[in-house]
Amino acid sequence: MEHDVSFLGDLGLVLVAASLASVIFRLLRLPTLLGYLVTGLAVGPYIPIPIFANLERVEALAEFGVVLVMFSVGLEFSLERLGEVLPKAGGGAVVQMSGLALCGFGFGRLVGFSAVESIFLGAALSVSSTMVVARVFDEQPIPKPLRQLVFGTLVVQDVVAVCLITVLTAIAAGSEVSGAELFEVLGSLLAVLVGMVAVGLLLVPRLMRLVVRLGSSEVLAVAALGLCFGFAVLARSFGYSVALGAFIAGMLVAESGEGHRVEGLVAPVRDLFSAVFFVSIGMLVDPMAALGSFHLALGIAGLVIVAQLVTVTFAGVLAGNGLRTSVGAGIYLGQIGEFSFIMVTIGTAAGVVEPQLLSILVTVAAMTTFTTPMLGRVAERIADGLDRRLPRRLQTALSLYERWFERLQLGGSPENRRLITVIALDAGVLVALAIGASVATGPGAELVSGWIGWSFSTVRTAIVVLAIAGAVPFGIGLLRSSRVLGRRIAGRVVGSGDQGAPDLGAAPRRLLEVAVQLLIVTVVGAPLVAMTVPFLPVGVGLVVFGVVLVGLIVGLWRDADELQGHVRASAELMIELLGEPNAQPPDLHGVESLLPGLDGIRAVRIGQSTPARGSTLAELNLRAATGATVLAIRRGEVGVVTPAGDERLEVGDLLALAGTAEAIERARALLAPEPSTSL
Numbered sequence: 158m159e160h161d162v163s164f165l166g167d168l169g170l171v172l173v174a175a176s177l178a179s180v181i182f183r184l185l186r187l188p189t190l191l192g193y194l195v196t197g198l199a200v201g202p203y204i205p206i207p208i209f210a211n212l213e214r215v216e217a218l219a220e221f222g223v224v225l226v227m228f229s230v231g232l233e234f235s236l237e238r239l240g241e242v243l244p245k246a247g248g249g250a251v252v253q254m255s256g257l258a259l260c261g262f263g264f265g266r267l268v269g270f271s272a273v274e275s276i277f278l279g280a281a282l283s284v285s286s287t288m289v290v291a292r293v294f295d296e297q298p299i300p301k302p303l304r305q306l307v308f309g310t311l312v313v314q315d316v317v318a319v320c321l322i323t324v325l326t327a328i329a330a331g332s333e334v335s336g337a338e339l340f341e342v343l344g345s346l347l348a349v350l351v352g353m354v355a356v357g358l359l360l361v362p363r364l365m366r367l368v369v370r371l372g373s374s375e376v377l378a379v380a381a382l383g384l385c386f387g388f389a390v391l392a393r394s395f396g397y398s399v400a401l402g403a404f405i406a407g408m409l410v411a412e413s414g415e416g417h418r419v420e421g422l423v424a425p426v427r428d429l430f431s432a433v434f435f436v437s438i439g440m441l442v443d444p445m446a447a448l449g450s451f452h453l454a455l456g457i458a459g460l461v462i463v464a465q466l467v468t469v470t471f472a473g474v475l476a477g478n479g480l481r482t483s484v485g486a487g488i489y490l491g492q493i494g495e496f497s498f499i500m501v502t503i504g505t506a507a508g509v510v511e512p513q514l515l516s517i518l519v520t521v522a523a524m525t526t527f528t529t530p531m532l533g534r535v536a537e538r539i540a541d542g543l544d545r546r547l548p549r550r551l552q553t554a555l556s557l558y559e560r561w562f563e564r565l566q567l568g569g570s571p572e573n574r575r576l577i578t579v580i581a582l583d584a585g586v587l588v589a590l591a592i593g594a595s596v597a598t599g600p601g602a603e604l605v606s607g608w609i610g611w612s613f614s615t616v617r618t619a620i621v622v623l624a625i626a627g628a629v630p631f632g633i634g635l636l637r638s639s640r641v642l643g644r645r646i647a648g649r650v651v652g653s654g655d656q657g658a659p660d661l662g663a664a665p666r667r668l669l670e671v672a673v674q675l676l677i678v679t680v681v682g683a684p685l686v687a688m689t690v691p692f693l694p695v696g697v698g699l700v701v702f703g704v705v706l707v708g709l710i711v712g713l714w715r716d717a718d719e720l721q722g723h724v725r726a727s728a729e730l731m732i733e734l735l736g737e738p739n740a741q742p743p744d745l746h747g748v749e750s751l752l753p754g755l756d757g758i759r760a761v762r763i764g765q766s767t768p769a770r771g772s773t774l775a776e777l778n779l780r781a782a783t784g785a786t787v788l789a790i791r792r793g794e795v796g797v798v799t800p801a802g803d804e805r806l807e808v809g810d811l812l813a814l815a816g817t818a819e820a821i822e823r824a825r826a827l828l829a830p831e832p833s834t835s836l
Contacts, residue, residue, distance in 0.1 A: 167214045168433075174200055175432045190288050190495075191526050193432050194519055197439015204444065215437045220399065222434030223499055225427035227400040228385040230315050231407020232416040232423070246309030248680040249472035249483075253310065253490070254283040254317055255683035256468035259699070260460055262690060268453060272691055273328060274514060277504045279687075280321045281518055282461055286494035286526075287311050293489065293530045302819075303485045306478055310469070310490060318496040319404045325500055326398040329507035349395050353388070353405050361406070362413035369415050378422040381410055385423075400499060431495075438498050438519060441505075447516040454520035461525055462532070465491040475676040477562025479784050479820075480547075480555055484540040488532045492525030493518060541781035545802075550714075550721040554668060556786035556816045557720070557755070561650050561669055563817055576642040583635040584681045587628055591689035591698070594624035625697070635681065636674075636705070643673035664723035665755070668716040675709040682706075727755055728789035731813045732796030758788065759821050761828050763810040769828045775802030783827060784820030789813040 174196045182192035198204055258279035265275030290307060299307075361384060368380045385406045392402025410419055447454070466487035473483025501518055504510030532539075544552070609616075647669040651662045682705065686698040763770050769777055780786055790797040790804065791811040797804060806812075812828065814821050 163211065164214055167211050168218060170200060171196070171215055171218075171433055171436050172429075175436055179432070188289050188526050189432075190286070190435060191523060193435035194439040194442075194523065197436040198442060198444065199439075200436070201440035201442070203442070215433065215440060218430065219434040219437035222427075222430035222432070224385060224389045224399050224403040225423065226431050226434070226495065227319070227403035228407040229420060229423060229427050230319070231404040231409075232411050232420045233312075233407075245476060245478060246306055247313055248476050248676065249306070249469060249478070249486075250310045250313035250317070251680055252472035252683045253465065253468045254314060255687040257283040257461070257464055258687045259683075259690060260464045261457075262687075264457065264460055268456075270514075273509050274504070274511065276328065276691060277325060277501055277510050278457075278514065280325060281497035281500050282457070282464075282493060283321075284314050284318050284494040284496040284500075285311060285465070285490040286492050286522075287315070288495060289492050289526055289529055290489055293533055297530070297533055300482070300485075302478070302482045303489075306473065306482055306486045307489050310486065314494075315496070318500075319401060322398050322496070322500060322503065323401045325503050326401075327396075329504050329509050349392075349397065350405070353391070353402075354409070357388075357405065357409040358412065361409035365410055365413035365415050365419070369413075369418070374422060377415075377419065381419045381423060382426070384410065398503065435495075435498070438502070438515070441502075441512060442516045442519045443512075446513055447520050450513055450517050451520065454517045454524065457517065458521045458524040458528070461493060461521065462491040462528060472679065474555065474558075475672065475679060477559055479559050479817075480544055481537075481540045481781065481784055484543060485533075485536045488536045488539065489529060491532065492529050493522050497522070541778055544781040545775075545778075549801075550717040552780055553724055553786055553788075553815075554717040554720055556780070556784065556820070557665065557724075558669070558672060559784065559817045559820065560815065561665075573642060573645060576638050576645075579638045580635055580642070580677065580681060583631045583638065584685055586631045587635075587685055588688055590624050590628050590631075594620060621697075632701070636678065639674045639677040639681075640670070642677065643670040646670075646673050664716070664719040668713065668720050671709060671713050671716055675706070675713060678705060678709060724755070724788060728813070729796070731758070731789040732791050755788075755815060759814050759825070761812045761814055761825050763806050763808055763812070763828065765808050767808075767828065769806055770808050771805065773803050773805045774800060777806075777827065779824060779827065783816070783823035785814045785816035785824035787812050788815050 175193055178192035178196040179189045182189050182195075261279030261282035262275045265278040266272070270278065290311065294304060294307075364384075365377075365380070368377050371377075385403050388402035388406035388409075389399035390402070392405070393399050407416075410416055466484070469487035469490055470480070470483045473486055474480055478486070497518055498515070501510060501515050505512055505515055547555075611619075647666045650669060651666040682702045686702045689698050774780075774787060787800055787804075790800055790806075790813075792807060792809070806828075814824050816824070
């Protein structure tokens, strides 16, 4: 009975303190997540306040929070929803997570963490906080494209995080990073997943639909939670994290079509125990130890903010999301998330990660929780400043590229699907070679050394050289397939040109071809490097990947210069097509054949009552504010080709605008809220 009272006392103390903190932090317009962490410090063993809870009992309760959070993630998961977010956010999320994982691993090794601790750090930094982002978005007006990109990225992060948690659980059980062990773990994981999902799909959806027909919310809630914890226990019995089992249970319940109803019933219980989970994280933090490692936390927080901005912006622009939206997404995703704590607690519980790392991450979470809304308020100014500093050729290329990407589809024809399959197979072989080389350079190298009498270092070097030599054909094949796919897509979007006639679309087609190739290589190469860096000699994969990227970027820069020349020549034709300044804007449908790669251009007139009259393009900040570019201006009998920022608009000017349909509409509303005409 005494044990029960103590258990109840700990739960009551935690919930009372957490409720007070949540109310206070809500009134201060701060994330409640931060309040829960502070509550953990207050009731934990490291601060001499005469109220404290038993850490072991609170951690036992906190595991309920992990299970319920993962169950809710599974309820929201569906192949249909994943298919909706993958085209715009999938590639960017993969690049972002791979980039942050690499940065975290490199930082950990640089400051003296073990290889295992560095892997846990990299995984923890790769995931952003849905709670923090949702809170910030509730308080700030966010454009729809930016909101969709950020939440799409978070959905993909959640799915990948589930896999990472399972792999990290296996690594924690072994304490050594071995390619052979990891390969074995992944194989057994796949078998368990297939078995649980296959059997679950036969039983769970039917069972849930039967329970729903009973018409009792109580029975439905109990049945859903029973499945949740049952699958969690089943996963643990196989040696995996309870989080994996809970996620699979949620996914199977969602397949019944009743996921939304179950989620409404489970949400209060989930919120209750997730609060307990975050309080337990705060209880693990020793403030004095955190203060001693504050410099590391500060460095990691800066790394997260900068690396998120760079990786998300780079990948987002390549995926056709535009500079403005991509920069905003990089800023709003600049924090670590709830899964970060789950991952690191797995390592600390297994004894392969020092508790100091968890203290550091709590400090990082607190810092980035504050910096995210602060930077979000100046996100537009950051994007505007970056856009203004871009060379003119890149500004033009980005505007046109967004328009092309509206029409771009990586799938489609059977030939394109075949090329995508070949690229995936090449990437898989490269991963297998890296893991195989890791196995061979360990116990395998010792065995071979004893057979042939060579030194261990000589055998190890020879194996690495052979692995690299074997990887070269597949790497070249990946580059070649991505180039062919880029050429096919560019030909479909811009046009292939008529044989025997001047190829007017050569410049835009070449730029789009290289851009698509760069996108594919980045999306495939970034996770490839992230997965293999623990197994290869330091920097091998990273250097090779970097050289390939630099080569493609140099080619893209050269093609952007050629595109600028193409646009300048086309702008001269546009001036003629615009006609007299006082005439009605012409209806020039079908003129795309004369201007390959420049379709969808619109003409906008500056009228007498237009607020933009008398302002320069720089003062209007047109490109940064709308995403559209002014390619030409017809003014009287003369024209202005590719006008600079100091060009002042006059009444009667006819402007030729390029960009996505949405960007042009924003520009039209800013320049002249009058009817516009497609060129």
